[in-house]
Structures are given as C-alpha cells and as structure tokens.
Amino acid sequence: MTQPPSSPGIGRDADARWLTELVRSARQGDDLAFNRLIDLHHEAIYKMIFYRIKDAMDAEDLSQEVFLQACRNIGRLRQAANFRAWLFRIAVNRVKDYRRRKRWSFIRGLFRTEDLSGQDGRLAVQAPEGPERVRRQQFWQEVDRLLEPLSPAEQEAFRLRFFDQLSIKEIGQVLDKPENTVKTHLYRALRKVKASPFLDRLAEAAP
Amino acid sequence: MSMPSEKHLDYDELLKAVVDASDLPDGLREHLDHCPQCQEQLQRTTQRLESIGRIAARLAPEPSRSVRVHGRRQARRPLGGGRMKSFMAMAAVAMLVVLVSVWSRHFFAPSGSDQVGQLIADVNRLVENPLPAGYSSLAAVADPLPTADPAADPTAFIVPEVGPPGAGDIPENERITG
Numbered sequence: 097m098t099q100p101p102s103s104p105g106i107g108r109d110a111d112a113r114w115l116t117e118l119v120r121s122a123r124q125g126d127d128l129a130f131n132r133l134i135d136l137h138h139e140a141i142y143k144m145i146f147y148r149i150k151d152a153m154d155a156e157d158l159s160q161e162v163f164l165q166a167c168r169n170i171g172r173l174r175q176a177a178n179f180r181a182w183l184f185r186i187a188v189n190r191v192k193d194y195r196r197r198k199r200w201s202f203i204r205g206l207f208r209t210e211d212l213s214g215q216d217g218r219l220a221v222q223a224p225e226g227p228e229r230v231r232r233q234q235f236w237q238e239v240d241r242l243l244e245p246l247s248p249a250e251q252e253a254f255r256l257r258f259f260d261q262l263s264i265k266e267i268g269q270v271l272d273k274p275e276n277t278v279k280t281h282l283y284r285a286l287r288k289v290k291a292s293p294f295l296d297r298l299a300e301a302a303p
Numbered sequence: 304m305s306m307p308s309e310k311h312l313d314y315d316e317l318l319k320a321v322v323d324a325s326d327l328p329d330g331l332r333e334h335l336d337h338c339p340q341c342q343e344q345l346q347r348t349t350q351r352l353e354s355i356g357r358i359a360a361r362l363a364p365e366p367s368r369s370v371r372v373h374g375r376r377q378a379r380r381p382l383g384g385g386r387m388k389s390f391m392a393m394a395a396v397a398m399l400v401v402l403v404s405v406w407s408r409h410f411f412a413p414s415g416s417d418q419v420g421q422l423i424a425d426v427n428r429l430v431e432n433p434l435p436a437g438y439s440s441l442a443a444v445a446d447p448l449p450t451a452d453p454a455a456d457p458t459a460f461i462v463p464e465v466g467p468p469g470a471g472d473i474p475e476n477e478r479i480t481g
C-alpha cells in the first residue's frame with residue numbers, strides 16, 4: 097500500500113496522486129488500501145446520507161452498504177481520480193432506494209393496527225437533550241423548508257454543492273448530467289433559496 | 304478582449320457568478336475582476352450559502368461504527384460450490400450405471416455376452432475406484448475405503464446390483480478388498 101504524503105502542506109496535487117494510487121491498489125484487491133479509502137470518505141458519506149434521511153442509525157447502515165457495494169464493484173471504476181464522485185453516486189442511489197422502501201412501509205403502516213409510537217425512539221436515543229436538541233430539530237426543519245420550493249433535481253444539486261461541497265464537475269458525474277445542466281439546476285435553486293426567508297434565519301444561526 | 308462593463312452585477316448575474324463566475328460574459332467578468340463592491344457581494348452571498356453547509360456538518364451526528372472489508376478475493380467465491388460439484392459428479396456416475404444396467408438387461412441379458420460383462424465390470428470398477436491401477440494400492444494404504452457392505456451402502460437404492468463380475472474380469476492388483 098502507498099504511504100500518505102509526509103507533510104500536510106504538501107499540496108492538493110500530491111494528495112490527489114496519493115488518493116489515485118490508493119484507488120488503484122484497492123482495485124487490485126488490496127484491502128488495506130480500500131479500508132484507508134473508507135477512513136478518508138466515511139464521515140462525508142455518512143453525513144451526506146444523514147442530511148437526506150435524518151436518521152442516524154439508518155445512515156450508519158446505508159453508508160456501510162455504500163462501501164460494500166463500492167468494494168464489490170471497484171473493478172468497474174474506469175478513472176481512479178473519479179472515486180469520490182463515484183462513491184457519492186452510489187450513495188445517492190442508496191438514498192433513493194431507502195426512500196422508496198420507506199414510502200412502501202409507510203403505506204403498509206396505514207393498514208396496520210399495532211402501536212407505532214415507539215418508532216421515534218431511534219432518534220430520541222441518539223439526539224442530545226434539552227435546548228441543543230431543540231436547536232438541531234429546528235435547524236433541520238428550516239433546511240427542509242428552505243429546500244421545499246426546489247424541484248428534486250434542484251434540491252440534489254444544491255445539497256451536493258453546498259452541503260457536500262462537491263465541484264460542478266463532480267456533481268455532473270454523480271447525477272450523470274452534463275455540467276451545463278447542473279449549473280442550470282443550481283442557478284434555479286439559488287433563485288428560490290435567495291428568495292426564501294429561511295436563508296437569513298439559517299445563515300444567522302452560524303457562529 | 305472586450306471592455307469591462309461600467310455597471311455592477313445585477314441580482315441574476317450575481318447568482319450566475321455564485322454558480323460559476325467563468326460563465327459570465329467577458330465584459331461582466333472583467334468588471335468583477337476589478338470591482339471590489341461586486342467581489343464583496345459575491346463573496347458574502349457564497350459564504351452565506353456555504354455557512355449553511357458548515358452548520359449542517361456540525362449539527363449532524365458522527366458515524367459511531369467503523370466500516371471494514373476483509374478477504375475480498377475469498378468473499379467472491381460462490382459458497383458451497385465444491386460440494387455441489389462433487390454431488391453432481393456422483394449423480395452423473397450413478398445415472399450412467401443405471402442406464403448401462405437397464406440397457407444391458409433389455410438387449411443383452413439372454414445372450415450373456417462377454418463384452419457386456421466386461422463393460423459392467425469396468426463401470427463397477429470405475430465407480431468403486433476411479434484411480435489408475437498404479438495408484439490404487441497407494442490410495443488403499445493411505446486412505447482405505449470403508450468395507451464394501453451392500454446393506455450398509457446408502458447409495459444402494461440409486462445404484463442397483465448388476466451381478467458380480469467374473470473373477471477374471473478385474474486384474475488381481477486392481478481389486479479392492481475389505
């Protein structure tokens with residue numbers, strides 16, 4: 097397995113080369129290299145999923161599925177440099193599957209008679225107590241309201257750009273769309289977001 | 304090269320610049336490069352949007368489990384493949400024996416041909432010991448076969464008895480004894 101750049105200030109090019117080498121080693125079956133790639137991307141993928149489903153435990157399960165799927169299919173990744181975008185693409189698809197499953201279980205739940213009041217327990221167990229918990233809940237609710245007027249494609253482009261901090265090129269790879277289409281989605285998203293009263297409220301919450 | 308625009312970026316142009324400033328028309332891009340007021344506005348708008356992402360990252364929980372992969376090459380092997388292959392081989396041999404037995408009884412039983420006897424003997428020998436003659440004694444020493452008790456043989460119902468081959472059919476050194 098290749099070694100990381102010796103100094104943190106060595107520069108983006110060296111980091112990019114090192115990452116590309118890791119991906120190549122992982123593609124040849126090097127588990128150490130793949131596990132290093134997981135370490136480097138786990139938090140970003142986990143949070144990316146959490147932003148979209150707002151369930152910490154399900155986000156754990158889904159991010160694990162993302163890496164296992166990536167591990168099984170890494171041989172199909174043509175450009176090692178596109179690894180991050182490829183990983184996010186898998187994650188976006190897992191989130192779509194998850195939402196489909198949730199919709200079905202919701203519909204099934206409508207016809208069920210047993211008590212479902214315990215279902216919020218998963219969130220309650222992990223969430224912090226008191227005012228901090230209220231603050232977090234309020235933040236996620238306001239994010240939902242900010243993005244409500246956006247189309248699904250605009251929402252996804254906006255989240256990938258400003259929450260997950262992907263470049264336009266990477267967003268194009270994740271969504272399998274030309275860069276100009278991504279820019280159009282982003283531009284439309286920004287027009288709606290800038291007009292929303294929730295933008296100021298959310299931005300003011302920043303320290 | 305076009306002249307820098309005299310007017311500041313309007314609302315839509317500012318949003319276009321947030322998405323990608325290089326997409327602005329040449330004149331406006333020139334203006335942006337030289338106008339501190341428009342640069343400040345662009346920076347403030349971009350920061351406002353990015354700050355939401357930063358708060359989100361801080362308020363989202365951290366993953367509590369680590370993810371690891373091990374032994375990918377082993378994991379790709381189909382489970383139980385070896386056992387399935389040996390079962391298929393056994394079944395194929397059993398089917399062959401049944402076919403030969405039925406065929407010989409229908410067409411050759413009255414004549415009692417030596418050729419048929421030889422064929423059945425060969426099949427029996429292969430079922431019992433597929434090793435070439437030179438290896439059978441070695442195999443018998445290292446890993447002796449269980450006693451050939453027909454009553455105890457669980458495959459007896461699949462492989463019907465075809466009658467013992469003549470004593471001269473199997474050479475002495477290839478016979479397996481209990």
Ligand SMILES: [Zn+2]
Pocket residue numbers: 310311312334338339340341342
């Ligand atoms: Zn200006």
